[in-house]
Amino acid sequence: MRFAVILAVTVGCAACAGTSTAPSSVSAGTTANVAGTWGGTIASSNNSTEQVTLLLTQSGSDVRGTWTSTSVSWSGQVTATLNGSTLDGQVTFAGSVTNGTVCNGSAAITGTANDTAMTLTSPAGVVGAACPAPLPVGITIDVRRQ
16 A cells, blocks of 8 residues: 555656746747838729838837828828738828918827738828818829838
8 A cells, every 4th residue: 555655746847847847939920120221102992092101210129200292292100000011000191282381280090011012091091181182082192112
């Protein structure tokens, strides 16, 4: 009987012994690198599609930069947070109309980005002060790394 108890304790200790391995952490994914120069188009449901250039910097998930249209007098700032491949933020807008008036506003943006391509959308578009020309709505910015 004593032998059976000793054997049971020994087997139990042996089962608990050995090399323990800490559980591996689950990767939350890597954040895309969007720093640099991007070129492509900006389209809206109430304006023509125009050429656009973005110049972005990135520190961790914080993305900042400027954008300009190379075909019309539109420009602004970009401020966003990049989580993996999802980008959420805001673009400001300044655009000149034919009579010289500069219209200003901002648009909430969301989209996807990777190291080579980025697509940002803003269904509501630019919200701002009254302007003699329609502010862009239903915006899609589709760019590729230059």
